[in-house]
Amino acid sequence: MANTPKSLGLGPDLHSYLVAHGTPPDPVLSRLITDTEAMGEIARMQISPEQGALLTMLAKILGAHLIVEVGTFTGYSSVCLARGLAEGGRLICCDVSTEYTARAVQAWKEAALDDRVDLRIAPAADTLRAMPSDPPIDFAFIDADKGGYAVYFEEIITRMRPGGVVAVDNVLWSGRVVDPSDTSADTAAIRAFNDMVAADGRVDAVMLPIADGLTLLRKR
Numbered sequence: 001m002a003n004t005p006k007s008l009g010l011g012p013d014l015h016s017y018l019v020a021h022g023t024p025p026d027p028v029l030s031r032l033i034t035d036t037e038a039m040g041e042i043a044r045m046q047i048s049p050e051q052g053a054l055l056t057m058l059a060k061i062l063g064a065h066l067i068v069e070v071g072t073f074t075g076y077s078s079v080c081l082a083r084g085l086a087e088g089g090r091l092i093c094c095d096v097s098t099e100y101t102a103r104a105v106q107a108w109k110e111a112a113l114d115d116r117v118d119l120r121i122a123p124a125a126d127t128l129r130a131m132p133s134d135p136p137i138d139f140a141f142i143d144a145d146k147g148g149y150a151v152y153f154e155e156i157i158t159r160m161r162p163g164g165v166v167a168v169d170n171v172l173w174s175g176r177v178v179d180p181s182d183t184s185a186d187t188a189a190i191r192a193f194n195d196m197v198a199a200d201g202r203v204d205a206v207m208l209p210i211a212d213g214l215t216l217l218r219k220r
Contacts, residue, residue, distance in 0.1 A: 007209075007210065008174070008213070024053075025049050028107055029049070029079060029080075031107075031110075032046075032075060032076050032103070033049070033076070035074070036103070045073050046074060046076050047080075047143065048210075050210065051077075052076055052080035053080070055077060055081050056081070058084065058139065058165060058216075059081055059084025059085060060084045062138050063086050063138070064084060064086060064139040065088065065138055066092070066138050066139075067082075067085060067090070067091045067137070067139045068092045068141075069094065069141045070094045070128075070140070070141070070143065070148075070152045070156075071095060071124070071141075071142065072094070072104050073100050073143075074100050074101075074104055075104025075107040075108065077141060077143065078104055078117060081141060082116055084139075090117075091116060091117045092131075093117060093119045093120065094122070094128065095119070095121060095144075101121070105119065124148065125148065128152065129155055131155075131159055132159075133159050136160055136161035136164065137156060137159050137161065137164055138160070139165050139167075140160065140167070141168075141169070142167070142168045143168075143170065146185075146193075147186070149168065149190070150189075150192070150196060153168070157203070161219070163218065165218050165219075166216075168193075168197075169211070169214055171190060171193075171214065172207075172213025173187055173213065174212060177190055200217075201220075202220055203219055204217070204220060205217050
């Protein structure tokens with residue numbers, strides 16, 4: 001398993017200790033880490049092990065029957081989310097890449113989760129807008145193009161049950177959210193999203209310094 005932590009402020013040794021004393025990756029997830037790391041710099045898009053363990057736990061706590069993921073990549077987060085589903089539950093994965101998600105499909109089969117995952121290759125906004133409000137969404141994970149975060153959140157929250165949770169990745173953006181010299185489009189989009197949800201009266205919000213920053217939004 002790669003020894004480079006994604007979590008802000010954690011060195012390799014402390015990060016390894018943290019992962020080992022939670023729920024560490026099993027063989028399926030360990031293989032995904034290794035295979036994705038071999039893809040080069042783009043591997044940074046994969047979530048961290050402790051983040052995956054948290055997603056599984058949150059799904060189980062919520063008793064989630066319907067989970068939506070925006071941004072599947074090679075499948076680490078979707079495996080973790082699917083493992084947290086309640087009996088008979090379903091995970092809808094939104095992505096635009098057949099190349100990257102082919103690895104996810106392989107992982108779902110290997111983990112015997114493919115019968116509960118619905119992969120939809122299309123712009124996520126289109127997929128979400130086509131979803132009905134019933135059954136409602138119990139849990140969602142957003143980890144895709146930063147400029148689309150506000151749209152994805154809005155489409156999800158209007159279809160979510162009261163008490164449901166949206167988890168949003170990369171909200172600290174490697175610390176660039178507080179760097180006034182960074183005026184890039186992605187950084188501006190993350191800042192705007194963070195400000196928007198912090199002021200949204202429909203949700204309770206907490207921003208956690210896990211991995212690259214994870215915001216949890218509970219629908220009131």
